[in-house]
Amino acid sequence: MTALVLLEIEQGAVRQASRSAVAAARAFGDVDVLVIGEGAEAASRLDGVARVLKADCATQAEAVAALLAQLATGYSHVVGGATSFGKNVLPRLAGLLDVQPITEVIAIVDADTFQRPIYAGNALATVRSRDAIKVLTVRAANFDPVAEGTGAASVEGVSGPDAGVDVRFEGMELSQSERPELEAARVVVSGGRGLRDAEHFKLLEPLADRLGAAIGASRAAVDSGFAPNEMQVGQTGKIVAPELYIAIGLSGAIQHLAGMKDSRVIVAINKDPDAPIFQVADYGIVGDLFEIVPQFQSELG
Amino acid sequence: MKVLVPIKRVVDYNVKVRVKADHSGVETSGVKMSMNPFDEIALEEAVRLRERGQATEVVAVSIGNADCQSVLRTAMAVGADRAILVQTDEALEPLAVAKLLAAMVAREEPSLVMMGKQAIDDDMNATGQILAAKLGWPQAAFASVVEVSDGRARVTREIDGGHETLSVALPAVVTADLRLNEPRYASMPNIMKARKKPLATVPADELGVDTAPRLSVVEVVEPPVRKAGVVVGSAAELVSKLRNEAKVV
Ligand SMILES: Cc1cc2nc3c(=O)[nH]c(=O)nc-3n(C[C@H](O)[C@H](O)[C@H](O)COP(=O)(O)OP(=O)(O)OC[C@H]3O[C@@H](n4cnc5c(N)ncnc54)[C@H](O)[C@@H]3O)c2cc1C
Ligand SMILES: Nc1ncnc2c1ncn2[C@@H]1O[C@H](COP(=O)(O)O)[C@@H](O)[C@H]1O
Numbered sequence: 001m002t003a004l005v006l007l008e009i010e011q012g013a014v015r016q017a018s019r020s021a022v023a024a025a026r027a028f029g030d031v032d033v034l035v036i037g038e039g040a041e042a043a044s045r046l047d048g049v050a051r052v053l054k055a056d057c058a059t060q061a062e063a064v065a066a067l068l069a070q071l072a073t074g075y076s077h078v079v080g081g082a083t084s085f086g087k088n089v090l091p092r093l094a095g096l097l098d099v100q101p102i103t104e105v106i107a108i109v110d111a112d113t114f115q116r117p118i119y120a121g122n123a124l125a126t127v128r129s130r131d132a133i134k135v136l137t138v139r140a141a142n143f144d145p146v147a148e149g150t151g152a153a154s155v156e157g158v159s160g161p162d163a164g165v166d167v168r169f170e171g172m173e174l175s176q177s178e179r180p181e182l183e184a185a186r187v188v189v190s191g192g193r194g195l196r197d198a199e200h201f202k203l204l205e206p207l208a209d210r211l212g213a214a215i216g217a218s219r220a221a222v223d224s225g226f227a228p229n230e231m232q233v234g235q236t237g238k239i240v241a242p243e244l245y246i247a248i249g250l251s252g253a254i255q256h257l258a259g260m261k262d263s264r265v266i267v268a269i270n271k272d273p274d275a276p277i278f279q280v281a282d283y284g285i286v287g288d289l290f291e292i293v294p295q296f297q298s299e300l301g
Numbered sequence: 302m303k304v305l306v307p308i309k310r311v312v313d314y315n316v317k318v319r320v321k322a323d324h325s326g327v328e329t330s331g332v333k334m335s336m337n338p339f340d341e342i343a344l345e346e347a348v349r350l351r352e353r354g355q356a357t358e359v360v361a362v363s364i365g366n367a368d369c370q371s372v373l374r375t376a377m378a379v380g381a382d383r384a385i386l387v388q389t390d391e392a393l394e395p396l397a398v399a400k401l402l403a404a405m406v407a408r409e410e411p412s413l414v415m416m417g418k419q420a421i422d423d424d425m426n427a428t429g430q431i432l433a434a435k436l437g438w439p440q441a442a443f444a445s446v447v448e449v450s451d452g453r454a455r456v457t458r459e460i461d462g463g464h465e466t467l468s469v470a471l472p473a474v475v476t477a478d479l480r481l482n483e484p485r486y487a488s489m490p491n492i493m494k495a496r497k498k499p500l501a502t503v504p505a506d507e508l509g510v511d512t513a514p515r516l517s518v519v520e521v522v523e524p525p526v527r528k529a530g531v532v533v534g535s536a537a538e539l540v541s542k543l544r545n546e547a548k549v550v
Binding site: 083085089096100102120122128131171174286298 | 418443514535
């Protein structure tokens with residue numbers, strides 16, 4: 001069996017989520033990867049990659065899914081990261097192939113059997129697929145990424161059919177940050193509604209700088225404009241599992257927990273001793289965050 | 302322009318579900334059910350399009366058993382003009398739902414299918430994209446802004462690093478993200494009026510679609526529970542624990 005992994009390239013490097021997808025796909029046998037546009041060279045160095053397919057089509061879902069559908073007949077599995085790109089493209093591919101996609105996979109039992117969370121992670125379902133080609137998105141937090149590597153897989157050009165749809169790309173706005181990517185960070189400092197407003201939310205910045213952390217947010221903090229949407233952690237935001245997650249002024253609703261409860265160590269700072277976040281926290285402090293965060297910062301030195 | 306809004310009836314987002322003792326699934330009997338929150342957002346957007354004069358009719362469609370009539374009544378109270386229940390007692394996977402929706406699109410010929418990005422029970426985030434593939438239509442998933450003019454939808458989408466804007470020709474499928482709008486509540490008079498709006502029922506097997514499941518559930522289990530932690534008295538104690546016990550700073 002051979003799996004095909006859809007890679008995402010960012011600034012010439014293969015995204016960590018894609019390297020996790022390669023790691024997951026190795027459970028099925030050989031791994032080929034598909035790169036759209038630049039990045040074939042970085043892809044060919046990846047550990048465990050047999051062959052790089054390189055295409056120059058548009059990166060919109062319609063074109064990528066059409067290309068993948070053409071390539072997929074040669075593979076037992078088509079895999080991508082459970083990123084906004086993977087979640088957009090791979091279900092469309094599944095529609096083209098007439099298979100039921102399996103999204104947000106957290107464990108591979110065997111070539112047909114996969115575990116995934118349902119109901120905001122309140123239950124874990126193991127499902128077995130009878131489709132001839134399996135289309136999967138996998139969660140980066142659950143598969144150790146393969147190394148950027150020193151290999152030299154062969155690179156082969158491929159091209160897909162015209163997707164036959166009228167879609168125009170009009171622009172993109174990416175937030176600029178010196179901080180590590182949320183899903184890849186070793187430490188995440190997250191704030192909720194308790195931070196009060198966008199100005200006070202900045203209180204998290206020096207703490208994040210000191211810890212080399214990424215900054216996350218609850219939905220309430222994003223909805224209230226304290227933080228941009230890409231910082232949202234949870235059932236419908238990013239899924240993170242850092243070494244250390246520090247939850248500040250957020251209550252710990254199930255939808256938030258769904259995105260962070262696999263963190264190795266969880267710290268909660270909240271003035272309400274009954275806040276559900278304390279049920280998952282390894283270390284909690286009950287009190288006013290506006291007093292505790294500066295103290296915490298100065299104790300860290 | 303007609304807008305079709307697929308609506309799923311799901312366990313209410315406030316309910317913490319329990320896994321069944323035989324590990325076959327989660328307990329849904331006797332549990333509060335509601336409209337999928339993302340579908341409320343999609344519906345609100347469709348109703349606003351009609352209120353702005355950009356849509357002429359909003360049709361809500363739910364696929365499921367007779368109990369789904371209640372979420373369709375709610376949809377009409379919020380502003381859908383009429384509703385269709387595609388009735389089946391089977392629990393269907395997104396692929397089958399998308400095929401049934403494609404059959405309804407063929408009957409109703411909407412210019413826009415405005416739906417949720419994700420159902421909060423299966424958390425699959427797939428039906429809209431599958432439907433767009435089945436129809437051969439463009440898709441704009443995870444929308445946070447939708448503007449319709451001149452036969453196109455201009456959609457700002459939430460992506461991992463920020464957002465991007467696409468312009469797709471109609472007909473198209475758009476899936477709603479959390480920040481698209483804030484859904485209204487149905488007022489009492491509108492709930493009364495909704496009782497008189499038309500709710501049609503179409504038996505799913507009348508649509509000639511293969512809905513056989515592709516997945517079988519091996520087991521459903523509780524996630525591992527974290528062991529209870531400690532409450533510390535001061536920031537100094539916290540830092541000491543993180544340094545010496547957890548060794549993470
Ligand atoms: C479909 C759907 C999807 C969702 N997806 C997500 C998701 O992906 N991620 C997510 O986070 N949420 C999500 N939610 C929302 C979720 O249900 C909660 O509403 C949200 O997480 C609450 O955010 P919060 O904890 O910041 O706010 P609140 O629940 O209001 O909590 C604020 C906390 O701050 C504490 N506080 C206030 N002031 C102070 C102070 N001075 N010092 C210390 N503590 C203080 C309070 O005690 C309280 O516990 C979703 C909801 C729905 C319906
Ligand atoms: N049974 C259903 N009836 C109507 N719409 C549905 C149904 N299942 C899914 N949908 C739609 O598809 C979206 C995504 O669902 P899912 O792919 O299951 O996460 C939902 O937000 C609904 O708009």
